[in-house]
Amino acid sequence: xxxIAVLVSGRGSNLQSIIDNIESGYIRNASINVVVSDVHxxxxxxxxxxxxxxxxxxxxxxxxxxxxxxxxLIGILEEYSIDLILLAGYMRLLGNSFIRRYKNRIMNIxxxxxxxxKGLDAQKQALEYGVKVSGCTxxxxxxxxxxxxxxxxxxxxxxxxxxxxxxxxxxxEQEHVIYPEAVKLFVEGKLKVQGRIVLTRNYERxxx
Ligand code: GAR
Numbered sequence: 001x002x003x004i005a006v007l008v009s010g011r012g013s014n015l016q017s018i019i020d021n022i023e024s025g026y027i028r029n030a031s032i033n034v035v036v037s038d039v040h041x042x043x044x045x046x047x048x049x050x051x052x053x054x055x056x057x058x059x060x061x062x063x064x065x066x067x068x069x070x071x072x073l074i075g076i077l078e079e080y081s082i083d084l085i086l087l088a089g090y091m092r093l094l095g096n097s098f099i100r101r102y103k104n105r106i107m108n109i110x111x112x113x114x115x116x117x118k119g120l121d122a123q124k125q126a127l128e129y130g131v132k133v134s135g136c137t138x139x140x141x142x143x144x145x146x147x148x149x150x151x152x153x154x155x156x157x158x159x160x161x162x163x164x165x166x167x168x169x170x171x172x173e174q175e176h177v178i179y180p181e182a183v184k185l186f187v188e189g190k191l192k193v194q195g196r197i198v199l200t201r202n203y204e205r206x207x208x
Contacts, residue, residue: 096143
């Protein structure tokens, strides 16, 4: 089985969708072994405990530097023999040595069609830009911000009367579809990373 860790900072609806899709059998041969939060009262921690998943708060202020924090985090991930790390509303940038150590084994979900609208408040950025279509992206995490190889994307139409809340809600519904799908593909060994390009299902790129 694939041992998964989920890193969270807040509400945890994406965590919940992964939990539900493991419990329903859509994702097989995988288990969430630990959920780690950098926010002590993140609702995601409660969701984990509710399903009897170990839920750990790491207090950033108890670890002098990002390096120290991530050393401690790596200790936990090793203890749980983690194969795959999922960022699910985790609002901290990971350091380069952490990312290199888990190259192509860290996934993130972002609420825009990357490479548009990286960083915070992606849905607000999309509304203010005036795009007619936005969406969400699951990608592997590399050393840049929201810049790693793209695994899956889903578009969502932007409506003229959308608010940040209404658009975020419709994008979130699609996040809960493509994140479990990406995890399933990973667990089944169906993702192959060639530089920036992630091939799904078909291992070979078509030759002309
Ligand atoms: C999700 O919309 C996710 O895409 C976004 O935060 C929300 C977390 O919700 N992530 C980012 O903006 C990352 N920069 P959740 O805690 O309910 O899963």
